[in-house]
Amino acid sequence: MKRAILLSIDDDLDEIRALLRTLEVVIDKEIVQKRGGPHRKTYLGSGKVEEVQREIESLDVDYVIVNGDLKPSQHHALEMLFQKECVDRVGVILRIFANHAHAKEAKDQVALATMRYELPFLREWIHKAKKGERPGFLSGGAYATEVYYEHARSQIGRIERSLNVNSKQREVRRTMRRKRGYFLVSFAGYTNAGKSALLNVLSGSQNMVDDRLFSTLSTTTRRLNKSKRNVLLTDTVGFISKLPPDLVKAFNSTLEEIFLADLILLVVDVSEPFDMIRKKLKTSLNVLIPRQHGREMIIVGNKIDRVSSDSHRELRERVKELHPISEVILTSAIDRTGLAELVSVIETSENRSCVMVAILPMTDSALSLISALHDSTDIEETKMSDHIELVLRCRTSEVQKLTGKIETIGGTVLTSDEVVPDNDPACESPP
Ligand SMILES: Nc1nc2c(ncn2[C@@H]2O[C@H](COP(=O)(O)OP(=O)(O)OP(=O)(O)O)[C@@H](O)[C@H]2O)c(=O)[nH]1
Ligand SMILES: [Mg+2]
Structure with a gap:
C-alpha cells in the first residue's frame, strides 16, 4: 500500500477519495486550502505550501496528490519544493486505467x-x-x-x-452485425453506475462487476437473453466528471461503440443523493449528446433496491425532468426490478429500426443530401458509379420524410422495410 497527502482547493473530496481507494493509495492527511482558483505558481499558495512541507517531513508518504489539474510549471515547482512525486487528478485516473487495462x-x-x-x-x-x-x-x-x-x-x-485500424475493424464489425439483423444496444454512464452488472443479468454472463472505479475498460458484447429479437448489448468504459480530453481522444474507438449503437442505455446510480444524480447524469450527457446524432437514448436509473419503494414514482419523475426527451426506467441488477420493462422498451425500439435502400442520381444536390443524412441516420453503405446506391438505417417515423427528400432530388427508394433478424446467434466478445 502506498501512502499520500491529499491537497485540494475545494472540499469536494469524495470522488478523489474513491479514485485513490481504487488505486490502493491510503490518504494519511487531507489539506484543503479553499480558494477561487489555483495559485499560479504553487497551486495552493505559499503559506499553505509551507504547512504541507512540514507535514511531509513528519509523515513518511510516497506521493503528494493534487485534487485538480496541475500545469507543468506548478508540477515542477511542487516537486522541487516537496521532493516527492506529485500526481494530479488526471495522473491518478491514468494510473487506474493503466492498472485495469x-x-x-x-x-x-x-x-x-x-x-x-x-x-x-x-x-x-x-x-x-x-x-x-x-x-x-x-x-x-x-x-x-x-x-x-x-x-x-x-x-x-x-x-x-x-488504434485507427481498431476503429475501422470495429466499424466493419458493427456493419456486419447490422446486416445480419442485429440491433445494437450500448451501455453508457458514469463509472460504477452498474453497467456491467446490468449486462450480466440481461445476458446471463459473468463479466467483472466491482465497487472500484473503472472496472471495465474493454468492450464486451453479449446477446440479450429472454428475447425473441436479435439484440446485442455492449458494455464498455464509464465516464467521470472533467474527463481528461486526452483520454476521451485515445479511447475514441471504444467510445464509438457507445455513440454509434442503435440505442443507448444511459445508466445512472439513483441510490445517491439527487444532487449527485444530477451531476453524474449531466457529465454523461455532455459526453454523449455531441456524438449521439439523434440516436435514441433511454435513461436507466439503477440500484433502485436501495431506494424506498414509496419514493420510486417521484424519483422517476425528477430524473425525467433532467432529460425530458428520454424515457426513464428504474432497475436493480441485484433484485432484478424493472428488467422486464427494460427488455420491453429495447424491443419496442428495435421495432422502430428500419433499413432503406435508395438509388440517387450523381448530382450535387444528391451529394449534399447524403452529407445531411449523415447527421440524422446511419449510412451503412454508399456505392458510387453513374448513380449512387445508398443503404441507411433510420427510425420508422422518419421513413416518409426521408422518402420525400430522396424523391425531390430525383431518387428512388427501393425498399423501406423492417429488418428481419436472421437466426445466427453468434456474438463475440472482442479481446
Ligand atoms: N445495490 C445495488 N448495487 C449494484 C447494482 N448494480 C450494480 N451494483 C453494484 O455497484 C458496483 C458497480 O457495479 P458495476 O456493474 O461494476 O458498475 P459499472 O458501471 O460497470 O462500473 P465501471 O466498469 O467501473 O464503469 C458493484 O459493487 C455492483 O455490485 C444494483 O442494482 N443495486
Ligand atoms: Mg463495468
Missing part, C-alpha cells in the same frame, strides 16, 4: 493518453534541466529526458495508427 487495444489507448498527458511535463523538465534547475526526468539528466521525449513522440504516432 489488459487487452491490447486498452493498453494502447492508456499508453497514448499517458504519453500525450506527460509530454508537456517532459517539455518543462527538459527546459528546467537545460537551465540547470533540475537534473531531468527520473534524475537521468537533460539528455535522458530528451531521449525519452523523442521516444514518446514516435510511440504516439505508432499507437495512433494501430
Whole structure:
C-alpha cells in the first residue's frame, strides 16, 4: 500500500477519495486550502505550501496528490519544493486505467493518453534541466529526458495508427452485425453506475462487476437473453466528471461503440443523493449528446433496491425532468426490478429500426443530401458509379420524410422495410 497527502482547493473530496481507494493509495492527511482558483505558481499558495512541507517531513508518504489539474510549471515547482512525486487528478485516473487495462487495444489507448498527458511535463523538465534547475526526468539528466521525449513522440504516432485500424475493424464489425439483423444496444454512464452488472443479468454472463472505479475498460458484447429479437448489448468504459480530453481522444474507438449503437442505455446510480444524480447524469450527457446524432437514448436509473419503494414514482419523475426527451426506467441488477420493462422498451425500439435502400442520381444536390443524412441516420453503405446506391438505417417515423427528400432530388427508394433478424446467434466478445 502506498501512502499520500491529499491537497485540494475545494472540499469536494469524495470522488478523489474513491479514485485513490481504487488505486490502493491510503490518504494519511487531507489539506484543503479553499480558494477561487489555483495559485499560479504553487497551486495552493505559499503559506499553505509551507504547512504541507512540514507535514511531509513528519509523515513518511510516497506521493503528494493534487485534487485538480496541475500545469507543468506548478508540477515542477511542487516537486522541487516537496521532493516527492506529485500526481494530479488526471495522473491518478491514468494510473487506474493503466492498472485495469489488459487487452491490447486498452493498453494502447492508456499508453497514448499517458504519453500525450506527460509530454508537456517532459517539455518543462527538459527546459528546467537545460537551465540547470533540475537534473531531468527520473534524475537521468537533460539528455535522458530528451531521449525519452523523442521516444514518446514516435510511440504516439505508432499507437495512433494501430488504434485507427481498431476503429475501422470495429466499424466493419458493427456493419456486419447490422446486416445480419442485429440491433445494437450500448451501455453508457458514469463509472460504477452498474453497467456491467446490468449486462450480466440481461445476458446471463459473468463479466467483472466491482465497487472500484473503472472496472471495465474493454468492450464486451453479449446477446440479450429472454428475447425473441436479435439484440446485442455492449458494455464498455464509464465516464467521470472533467474527463481528461486526452483520454476521451485515445479511447475514441471504444467510445464509438457507445455513440454509434442503435440505442443507448444511459445508466445512472439513483441510490445517491439527487444532487449527485444530477451531476453524474449531466457529465454523461455532455459526453454523449455531441456524438449521439439523434440516436435514441433511454435513461436507466439503477440500484433502485436501495431506494424506498414509496419514493420510486417521484424519483422517476425528477430524473425525467433532467432529460425530458428520454424515457426513464428504474432497475436493480441485484433484485432484478424493472428488467422486464427494460427488455420491453429495447424491443419496442428495435421495432422502430428500419433499413432503406435508395438509388440517387450523381448530382450535387444528391451529394449534399447524403452529407445531411449523415447527421440524422446511419449510412451503412454508399456505392458510387453513374448513380449512387445508398443503404441507411433510420427510425420508422422518419421513413416518409426521408422518402420525400430522396424523391425531390430525383431518387428512388427501393425498399423501406423492417429488418428481419436472421437466426445466427453468434456474438463475440472482442479481446
Ligand atoms: N445495490 C445495488 N448495487 C449494484 C447494482 N448494480 C450494480 N451494483 C453494484 O455497484 C458496483 C458497480 O457495479 P458495476 O456493474 O461494476 O458498475 P459499472 O458501471 O460497470 O462500473 P465501471 O466498469 O467501473 O464503469 C458493484 O459493487 C455492483 O455490485 C444494483 O442494482 N443495486
Ligand atoms: Mg463495468
